[in-house]
Structure formats: C-alpha cells, structure tokens
Amino acid sequence: MASEDRTQELLKALSDAVVAYDEEAVAELSKVILEEGIDPLDAIAKGLAAGMETVGDLYAHQAYFVPELLLCSDALYAGLDIIKPHIKTEEQEAKLKIVIGTVEGDIHDIGKNLVKMMFEATGWTVYDLGRDVKLGRFVEEQERTNSDVVALSALMTTSMLAMPKVVEMIKARNPNVAIIVGGAPLTREVANLYGADGYAESATNAVQEVINTIGRLREMRAK
Amino acid sequence: MAQTPKQDRMTPAERMRALLAGQPIDRVPFFPFTRGFCARNVGYPLESFYADPEKSFWSQVWTQEMYGYDGSPAIGYAAYGAWEFGGEVRFPSSQWEQAPIITRFPVQSEQDVWNLRLPDVKTAGMLPMMMQFSKLQQEFGTSINVTCGSPFTRAGNMCGIDKLCRWMVKKPELAHRLLRLATDHGVEVVQYWVDTFGAERITARTSTPAEANQVISPKQFEEFAFPYHKELHEKLLAMGVKRFHCHICGEHNLNLPYLARIPMGDRGILSFGHEVDLETAASYFPNHIIAGNVEPQVIQNGTPQQVYELCRIAIEKGKKAPGGYVLMAGCELPVMAPPYNIYVMKKAVGEFGWYDY
Numbered sequence: 001m002a003s004e005d006r007t008q009e010l011l012k013a014l015s016d017a018v019v020a021y022d023e024e025a026v027a028e029l030s031k032v033i034l035e036e037g038i039d040p041l042d043a044i045a046k047g048l049a050a051g052m053e054t055v056g057d058l059y060a061h062q063a064y065f066v067p068e069l070l071l072c073s074d075a076l077y078a079g080l081d082i083i084k085p086h087i088k089t090e091e092q093e094a095k096l097k098i099v100i101g102t103v104e105g106d107i108h109d110i111g112k113n114l115v116k117m118m119f120e121a122t123g124w125t126v127y128d129l130g131r132d133v134k135l136g137r138f139v140e141e142q143e144r145t146n147s148d149v150v151a152l153s154a155l156m157t158t159s160m161l162a163m164p165k166v167v168e169m170i171k172a173r174n175p176n177v178a179i180i181v182g183g184a185p186l187t188r189e190v191a192n193l194y195g196a197d198g199y200a201e202s203a204t205n206a207v208q209e210v211i212n213t214i215g216r217l218r219e220m221r222a223k
Numbered sequence: 224m225a226q227t228p229k230q231d232r233m234t235p236a237e238r239m240r241a242l243l244a245g246q247p248i249d250r251v252p253f254f255p256f257t258r259g260f261c262a263r264n265v266g267y268p269l270e271s272f273y274a275d276p277e278k279s280f281w282s283q284v285w286t287q288e289m290y291g292y293d294g295s296p297a298i299g300y301a302a303y304g305a306w307e308f309g310g311e312v313r314f315p316s317s318q319w320e321q322a323p324i325i326t327r328f329p330v331q332s333e334q335d336v337w338n339l340r341l342p343d344v345k346t347a348g349m350l351p352m353m354m355q356f357s358k359l360q361q362e363f364g365t366s367i368n369v370t371c372g373s374p375f376t377r378a379g380n381m382c383g384i385d386k387l388c389r390w391m392v393k394k395p396e397l398a399h400r401l402l403r404l405a406t407d408h409g410v411e412v413v414q415y416w417v418d419t420f421g422a423e424r425i426t427a428r429t430s431t432p433a434e435a436n437q438v439i440s441p442k443q444f445e446e447f448a449f450p451y452h453k454e455l456h457e458k459l460l461a462m463g464v465k466r467f468h469c470h471i472c473g474e475h476n477l478n479l480p481y482l483a484r485i486p487m488g489d490r491g492i493l494s495f496g497h498e499v500d501l502e503t504a505a506s507y508f509p510n511h512i513i514a515g516n517v518e519p520q521v522i523q524n525g526t527p528q529q530v531y532e533l534c535r536i537a538i539e540k541g542k543k544a545p546g547g548y549v550l551m552a553g554c555e556l557p558v559m560a561p562p563y564n565i566y567v568m569k570k571a572v573g574e575f576g577w578y579d580y
Contacts, residue, residue, distance in 0.1 A: 105319030157557035
C-alpha cells in the first residue's frame with residue numbers, strides 16, 4: 001500500500017501526464033497506481049480530473065486549443081480505461097447521469113466529445129448518442145437511463161432550431177430533467193429562449209454549469 | 224426611419240464595378256449571403272440548391288430580384304473536399320439541415336493519407352455541377368466564381384477536423400500531405416475555370432472556418448494554414464485571376480496578422496463573422512473591401528429591431544473602412560431566417576448606408 005507521500009507523487013505525475021497529453025505515461029502510471037493499492041476513485045479525481053482542470057485553465061487562457069484538448073482527452077481515456085473497471089459497482093451507480101448528443105441534421109461533434117470527456121473525468125455516467133441524433137432518441141434515452149441531465153449540441157443555425165423541440169418533448173415527459181445546450185451559434189439568451197435550463201459556453205465550463213443548473217432547479221422545486 | 228427613402232443612383236452591377244475599382248458609390252452594397260434560403264424562398268427543395276445548378280442559380284436571381292440586394296449568384300459548400308477526394312456526402316433534406324454534410328471521409332487511416340491522389344477536376348464530386356453553374360453565370364453576365372479553398376478547411380474535410388488536429392501535433396507530415404493535396408487541387412480547379420472562361424471574369428473564393436481560433440492556435444495557423452493559403456493565392460494571381468473573395472469565418476482575431484499577408488488581388492473582398500470587429504478588420508485590410516458581420520443566429524432568432532440595430536452598427540463601422548464596405552451576414556444567412564429580417568437589413572442600408580457624392 002502506497003504511503004501518503006508516494007500517493008501524492010503518483011497522482012501528481014498522473015495529472016501532469018494528462019496535461020502533457022502523454023498517453024503512454026498516463027497508461028503506465030494508471031497501472032502503477034492500481035498496483036500500489038491507491039483508491040481508483042482518488043486516481044480519477046485527484047489524478048486524471050485534476051489534470052483536466054489544469055487543461056481547462058490552459059484552454060481558457062489560450063495556451064491550449066482544440067488539438068491539445070483532443071490529445072489530453074486521449075490521454076485521459078487511456079487512464080480511465082485502465083482505472084474505471086476497478087471502481088466498485090455501487091460507487092458507479094451512485095453517480096449522476098447525463099445523456100448527450102449532437103442534434104439531428106448536424107454532424108459536428110468535437111465540442112460534444114470534449115464535454116462528454118469532462119463529465120466522464122469527473123465521475124459522471126455519460127450516455128453518448130453520437131451525432132445527427134433523431135429528436136425522439138433524446139427522449140427515449142433519458143427515460144431508459146433515468147438521466148439527471150440531457151445535453152444538446154448544435155453548430156448550425158438550422159440544427160439549433162431542433163433544440164426547443166427536444167426541450168419541449170423531454171419536459172412533457174419529465175419536467176425534472178435538467179437540459180443544457182451548447183455549440184457555436186448558441187448564447188445564454190438563445191438558450192433561455194429555447195427553454196433550456198442551462199448553457200455551456202465551452203467544454204471546460206460545462207460541468208460547473210450543469211452543477212449550477214441542477215442546484216438552481218432543486219431550489220426552485222423546494223419553494 | 225426615413226419617410227421618403229432615397230433612391231438608388233446605380234444598378235447593382237455599376238455599384239460593384241465602382242466599388243472594386245475604388246471609385247465613389249451611392250450607398251453601401253448589401254449581400255445577405257443567402258444560399259439555401261433562396262431555394263426555400265422560391266419553393267424549391269433545399270437539396271436542389273446544391274444538386275441542381277439551374278434551380279440553384281435561378282432561386283438566387285429571383286430572391287435577389289425580390290429583395291433588391293446586390294451581389295450575384297454563387298455556389299459552394301463548406302464540406303467541399305470530402306466527396307471530391309472519394310468520400311461521401313448527404314444532401315440536405317430535413318428541416319434541421321442546411322448544406323451537404325459528410326457521411327464518409329475519404330481518409331480513414333494514416334495509410335489513406337499516402338494513398339490519396341488528386342481527383343479529376345472535370346468529374347469529381349460537385350465540380351461538374353459547379354461548372355454547369357458557372358456556365359449560367361457566364362450566360363447571365365455575372366462574375367464567375369470558383370471556390371478553391373481554404374486548403375486547411377478542405378484538408379479537414381478529407382479526414383475529419385479532429386484527426387487533422389491530432390496529426391498537426393503528433394504526426395505533422397500527415398497534415399502537411401493533406402494540405403499539399405488540398406492546395407494543388409485548388410490550383411487545378413481554378414486552372415480549369417481559367418481555361419474555360421478566361422481569368423478576367425473569375426472571382427476565386429475561399430473560406431476559413433476550420434482554422435478559426437475556436438479550433439487552432441495562431442501558431443498552428445501560421446504553420447499549417449497560412450503558407451498554403453498564401454501559396455494558393457499567389458499561384459492564382461500568376462494565372463491572371465484578379466478577384467478574390469475570402470470569407471474569414473469565425474473567430475480569427477489572433478490570425479489576422481497572418482491573413483493580412485495573403486495577397487488578395489486588387490481589390491479583394493474579405494467578409495467577416497460577428498467575432499471580428501469591422502474596425503479591426505479594416506485596420507488589417509485597408510486596401511481591400513470589408514464585408515460583414517451581422518450575426519446569423521440573430522437574423523434567425525432575433526427580432527427585426529435587433530437585426531436592424533446590428534445592421535446599423537455594422538454599417539456605421541464599415542463605412543469608415545478605407546477600402547470600402549459591403550453589408551453582409553457574418554456567415555451563411557440561415558435557411559429558416561424570417562424573410563422580414565432580410566427586408567429589415569435592406570431597410571437599414573436605406574437609412575444608414577448612403578454616401579455623399
């Protein structure tokens with residue numbers, strides 16, 4: 001069992017490897033972390049997710065752009081693929097759930113994939129419907145998974161028009177689901193116009209926006 | 224608003240000729256940047272805008288007649304390159320679609336990059352339809368446009384922008400190979416157009432969505448986008464092409480110093496999205512015509528008053544551009560935009576867009 005110092009050393013190295021988008025190092029460190037008996041949940045939260053938080057800061061300060069985000073995401077998944085199977089099932093089921101997809105008519109998915117990665121890095125269970133997703137599929141998947149959140153992505157002015165329709169369809173079946181939208185033509189004003197509960201300006205603030213949205217909705221229901 | 228609107232003192236063709244020559248004009252020209260909107264406007268299926276050159280051409284002529292705006296019919300699509308190099312696209316049909324989308328990239332693996340070859344410009348992808356369209360432009364007497372780039376955006380269309388992004392960092396030789404093919408293809412296409420129509424009437428069009436700073440850094444732009452775009456324009460100029468319309472799509476503020484070093488002819492048109500302030504654009508391109516930059520999402524979702532206000536701001540800034548200015552949407556005018564909002568844009572030109580001469 002690793003000592004506290006050794007644990008911190010390994011977790012920092014893991015975090016740094018994510019920031020350096022070094023897939024091989026992330027994979028190797030993930031194996032070592034498990035071998036040394038470090039809690040896999042800590043490995044994800046204080047290693048992988050911590051690294052992505054730094055990546056998010058670098059992106060916000062325009063030191064990293066999409067190419068770096070994608071490579072950091074690859075590194076993150078190299079670690080998640082190794083660590084996640086070691087997380088106890090009951091710990092996994094307790095996590096919040098999100099359905100995500102790019103709406104019908106739209107095949108742009110880089111932003112959506114980065115958002116997905118951010119949620120997975122922070123321990124959410126993500127149901128990714130992919131791209132060009134028929135509107136009814138969002139409703140079906142939300143009901144099938146009983147997800148807490150549905151996240152919709154669109155990059156085109158035509159496909160964004162599908163969003164208010166999806167919002168209406170989901171809310172008609174389950175008004176308690178939080179719905180957030182994102183994508184280049186979206187703004188918070190448009191998100192409000194469409195009836196969405198939240199708006200993610202970028203992949204790096206999507207998780208916090210969802211947490212804030214859920215908190216706000218719970219307060220409103222409690223009144 | 225004015226109770227007795229001023230009347231145009233020039234035809235659209237006279238206005239554009241004078242603007243391109245750097246001569247005085249009566250008012251700011253207005254190109255709404257309509258594409259699929261025109262098909263919907265005249266009752267044609269959206270798919271026909273991209274699949275039927277006759278319907279595409281006439282839907283644009285009739286829509287222009289209806290609204291009284293400037294410019295001339297044009298054809299092109301943002302996903303160009305995938306189909307032309309051997310992949311597949313799907314034409315728009317549903318209410319949520321706008322333009323052809325890529326359903327299969329021609330490059331799926333690293334080996335595909337090395338196996339890829341330049342296509343036949345007479346038969347590949349949408350090129351036969353574009354040539355048919357240009358023959359209508361020739362017959363109708365308008366500028367003959369040929370889309371030829373940008374190399375970076377087209378390279379992204381060949382393999383997927385996510386692969387291109389990864390390769391730029393990890394395997395730059397793959398990215399450079401695709402950029403080389405995209406550049407050479409652009410040159411070959413324009414050569415075909417020059418051989419068919421002569422260089423004099425041709426406007427070479429490029430657009431730069433994939434290399435915006437929402438995607439890549441200015442350093443990556445400098446290495447992977449700028450040299451190829453510059454080379455493309457230099458070769459076209461050497462062929463005798465004089466006119467360029469470069470649509471600088473998206474957030475490009477950090478790329479402007481490089482874009483300003485790409486030759487744009489005498490005088491080029493550079494159109495911008497809402498992300499680039501028009502005064503900033505004019506400062507980088509003082510000798511060229513600036514166009515833009517009314518946010519398309521507002522034209523679709525906004526009130527007429529919001530659209531009018533954005534146009535007022537754009538016109539008042541754009542009129543100060545030393546090289547001249549055209550009011551345009553910041554990117555393709557949304558297919559589902561309320562028709563009245565396009566009328567409002569023309570009204571804004573009528574209120575704010577006059578020059579005294």
